[in-house]
Amino acid sequence: MSTQPQDAETEQPAEEAEEAEPESEHQQRRMAEKARRAEERARTREKRDRVAEDEETYHLRVFRYDPDVDGKGDPYFDDFHVPYEQGMTVLDALIYARDHYDPSLTFRHSCQQAVCGSDAMFVNGRQTLCCKTQLNELDEPVRIEPLPHQEVVKDLVVDMEHFYDQMEAVEPYFQAIDTPEVEDLEEQRQSRENREKIKMSTRCIWCAACMSSCNIAAGDNQYLGPAAINKAYRFAMDEREEDEVKEHRMNVLADEHGVWRCQTQFSCTEVCPKDIPLTEHIQELKREAVKESLKFW
Amino acid sequence: MSQSYDRGAVEDFGRWTEFSAGMWAWILHKFTGWVLVGYLFTHIAVLSSAMQGGAVYTETIQTLEGLFVVRVMEVGLLAAAVFHILNGIRLLMVDLGIGLEAQDRSFYASLVITGAIVVASVPTFLSGLGGGA
Ligand code: SF4
Numbered sequence: 526m527s528t529q530p531q532d533a534e535t536e537q538p539a540e541e542a543e544e545a546e547p548e549s550e551h552q553q554r555r556m557a558e559k560a561r562r563a564e565e566r567a568r569t570r571e572k573r574d575r576v577a578e579d580e581e582t583y584h585l586r587v588f589r590y591d592p593d594v595d596g597k598g599d600p601y602f603d604d605f606h607v608p609y610e611q612g613m614t615v616l617d618a619l620i621y622a623r624d625h626y627d628p629s630l631t632f633r634h635s636c637q638q639a640v641c642g643s644d645a646m647f648v649n650g651r652q653t654l655c656c657k658t659q660l661n662e663l664d665e666p667v668r669i670e671p672l673p674h675q676e677v678v679k680d681l682v683v684d685m686e687h688f689y690d691q692m693e694a695v696e697p698y699f700q701a702i703d704t705p706e707v708e709d710l711e712e713q714r715q716s717r718e719n720r721e722k723i724k725m726s727t728r729c730i731w732c733a734a735c736m737s738s739c740n741i742a743a744g745d746n747q748y749l750g751p752a753a754i755n756k757a758y759r760f761a762m763d764e765r766e767e768d769e770v771k772e773h774r775m776n777v778l779a780d781e782h783g784v785w786r787c788q789t790q791f792s793c794t795e796v797c798p799k800d801i802p803l804t805e806h807i808q809e810l811k812r813e814a815v816k817e818s819l820k821f822w
Numbered sequence: 823m824s825q826s827y828d829r830g831a832v833e834d835f836g837r838w839t840e841f842s843a844g845m846w847a848w849i850l851h852k853f854t855g856w857v858l859v860g861y862l863f864t865h866i867a868v869l870s871s872a873m874q875g876g877a878v879y880t881e882t883i884q885t886l887e888g889l890f891v892v893r894v895m896e897v898g899l900l901a902a903a904v905f906h907i908l909n910g911i912r913l914l915m916v917d918l919g920i921g922l923e924a925q926d927r928s929f930y931a932s933l934v935i936t937g938a939i940v941v942a943s944v945p946t947f948l949s950g951l952g953g954g955a
């Protein structure tokens with residue numbers, strides 16, 4: 526099993542200690558809130574574990590669709606009863622179902638540790654990373670569907686092309702004009718404060734959970750979406766990029782389908798498996814965009 | 823990838839039980855906004871009865887205020903207005919980047935305060951019913 530609860534518990538304090546340094550008070554409060562929620566989840570987990578001992582199987586209802594097979598061209602749901610083991614994630618359960626019951630069950634996954642971002646799915650009505658979601662936190666039957674608002678290719682696999690296009694639209698790479706000469710091999714240093722500022726925004730794993738949860742993105746296909754805007758934030762706020770570059774970035778962001786589309790529903794922030802304060806970043810960029818346009822009046 | 827399936831708006835209103843606080847705030851803000859716009863027009867319509875003279879206006883108002891539905895709708899209007907104001911303040915805070923981590927709690931607070939004000943207003947709005955305003 527990939528994410529044993531014990532691991533999760535030992536990991537957490539370490540992470541907190543690292544994060545406790547020059548954090549803004551704001552961020553601390555947010556993390557406290559997260560910790561509280563995690564605790565709550567741990568409690569439910571414990572309770573469920575006791576129940577699960579006699580229950581032993583978990584009931585999954587999995588979305589199926591396969592245009593290439595007769596009779597599977599119309600989406601339907603399959604039921605799987607997966608034997609439960611302590612620490613089992615939704616992804617583990619899917620893998621079990623595929624390996625033991627139906628090898629044709631298709632879904633993306635790779636790292637099994639919330640790093641690769643390939644297994645975001647719609648579990649019990651919420652976008653989530655399957656490898657980061659404990660089975661026993663969920664109500665049965667556990668309904669597993671592909672990410673909404675993206676075309677389904679097969680079973681739980683969705684077409685990510687559009688998401689990647691949006692990510693690329695914001696030029697997600699460092700573009701300082703004035704880079705040090707290659708010969709001096711000089712480092713381009715960033716201040717600690719600046720690094721802290723963009724820290725959270727660097728954590729994106731391109732899972733598209735946020736984009737899928739956003740109903741503005743669902744209605745406006747050209748909207749950059751939370752992940753792309755967050756990506757842009759990561760570079761626009763980087764002090765090592767010159768003003769001209771930032772201006773160029775702001776032009777992209779302040780476009781009709783850019784930051785102004787966000788209506789602060791907080792759906793993205795709610796689902797992001799990496800706890801990136803997406804709405805906050807979008808709002809900050811909105812303020813930047815206002816400042817930027819006032820300058821030229 | 824010969825073919826793919828468009829599931830359309832999966833998260834439609836049928837999933838309202840799964841909506842989060844921010845989503846509800848958004849929906850209610852839109853809804854109360856439209857209610858207020860709608861009220862503006864009826865408000866102008868009622869006021870413009872004064873163009874036909876003070877007596878007509880007084881009579882219109884008295885008839886309307888004598889109706890129970892109108893009183894109930896007034897309470898509803900107050901609820902819409904108060905919520906829209908409070909959530910408007912919340913959104914202003916969000917726009918200024920203040921207290922974003924408490925956005926769900928501030929939404930619940932708007933709801934509770936709206937509820938309290940509305941309940942407190944009921945006696946005022948329903949008083950004198952039947953006995954002339
Ligand atoms: S911002 Fe969060 S939810 Fe969106 S793609 Fe990145 S990791 Fe996934």
Ligand code: FES
Pocket residue numbers: 634635636637638639640641642643644645654655656657
């Ligand atoms: S399998 Fe890599 S993020 Fe879940």
